[in-house]
Amino acid sequence: MPYLFEYVERELATFDQKPFGPVDAAVLSQACMIDGARVVPEPPTRPALLDRVLARLAPDARGVTFAELARTEFFDGMFTGLVPGDIQRLLLLLAASPRYRNLRIHGYQAVFDEAVPTQFAAMTFSWKRAFSFVGFRGTDISATGWRENFDMAYEDEVPSQRLAREYLERMMPRLSGAVHVGGHSKGGNLALYAALTCHEDVRERIELVWCLDAPGFRAGRFGTEAYAHLGWHADAGGAGAGDAAAAGAGVQGACKIERFVPQDSIVGMLLECPVQPRVVRSSAQGAMQHSLFSWEIAEDRDDFVTVEHLGEGSRALHDILMEWLASMDPERCAKVVDALFAALGASGARDARDVFLGGKPFPQLVSDAMRNLDEGSRAVLGAALGELAAITARRVGRDLAAAVFGG
Structure with missing residues (x-):
């Protein structure tokens, strides 16, 4: 082929x-x-x-x-x-x-x-x-x-x-x-x-x-x-x-x-x-x-x-992400993105190769890096990821959500 x-x-x-x-x-x-x-x-x-x-x-x-x-x-x-x-x-x-x-x-x-x-x-x-x-x-x-x-x-x-x-x-x-x-x-x-x-x-x-x-x-x-x-x-x-x-x-x-x-x-x-x-x-x-x-x-x-x-x-991915994004207005979404990239910076990732080819699922990488964020950013990102995990669990099952997000 x-x-x-x-x-x-x-x-x-x-x-x-x-x-x-x-x-x-x-x-x-x-x-x-x-x-x-x-x-x-x-x-x-x-x-x-x-x-x-x-x-x-x-x-x-x-x-x-x-x-x-x-x-x-x-x-x-x-x-x-x-x-x-x-x-x-x-x-x-x-x-x-x-x-x-x-x-x-x-x-x-x-x-x-x-x-x-x-x-x-x-x-x-x-x-x-x-x-x-x-x-x-x-x-x-x-x-x-x-x-x-x-x-x-x-x-x-x-x-x-x-x-x-x-x-x-x-x-x-x-x-x-x-x-x-x-x-x-x-x-x-x-x-x-x-x-x-x-x-x-x-x-x-x-x-x-x-x-x-x-x-x-x-x-x-x-x-x-x-x-x-x-x-x-x-x-x-x-x-x-x-x-x-x-x-x-x-x-x-x-x-x-x-x-x-x-x-x-x-x-x-x-x-x-x-x-x-x-x-x-x-x-x-x-x-x-x-x-x-x-x-x-x-x-x-x-x-x-x-x-x-x-x-x-x-x-399923499309439906999950669109439901998640629909739950946030543009102002909150911008804050989540700011916190997300602060977490990626705190993770030590130098570029996209470290993020996507580093061997750890993206949500887990972010979750692990959140401990290095300030309290406000950690709260914003933690709440958003929690909502995403809940939507994932409801749509495709808790086992898969746990495998992706950890826990």
Whole structure:
């Protein structure tokens, strides 16, 4: 059974011979984890009309290729995320791939701000004048990046979401042909947010939005009318956390949103998105299914292997978290997040690798670290975790709640 690495290595057809598809969206979403600073050109400041003229006159002069990225003097420091070695391997395969090696990579933008938690990066991949993929990076390993993710639970718009919309509106007039927008994890959230909130003229040019195991938005942030602007309608598919028996029902026809999650999705079940996902079979277990490198690709077509239903655990996780968040107003939620990150700091965790790959369940790590918090923060976080544990016990059983939260 092929996976992303094997697909990139074996696929010989160019985009002239075989159109852009779901696996390509996954490949380029992972390529967004490459740090293109000092190598990939930044978004241009000259008039968009001039950019289009220059692209028509010299399409191969715009941006750089994967081979040029692989040869840069900055190579050793270009790889981000929880699995930088996999991103490095992917770049080397892309540089040699007949399908991907002639893509032009341009418009690199990255913003990182610890003071106002912001972790954002985007770049655009163009094939001649036929199409472009506007890709947004997922979360890096920094506490800043993860703090911004948690802020999505109670804020209407976090800085990266605003930057994503501005980036899409800036790049769109400079692109020719079909325009795909997408990303993995946080990157998929940014892609969909940008598509939902951008100017109407920009939205109309979007071919498809690719959301790969991406979290949704806080409850009530977008109504059905917002999704209808991207061709989704309530009768086309159920809630994203529900039964995916009609896999893809919400992304067929005129709908511009393609949503994928693995069968035991965790990240893709966070917050709300009404678009029914296609459920992908993964070779990994539990949280590691979030990795696109574990998603199985069909032997006979350029698409992922899908299954009929989401796992029971994924559906339960969504329901538990949404009930928990619904019990808190934005002010209290912000205090809980502040206390949570104070606890993570007190735990000695240096970055997300220590938190998620350290061997201890996340709630237990936080519970153990709470003893080092001040009394006020400990009370806020303790009460919230107690409520979460109670909801978990009621919905899925006390034994599982005790295993996750300790006690």
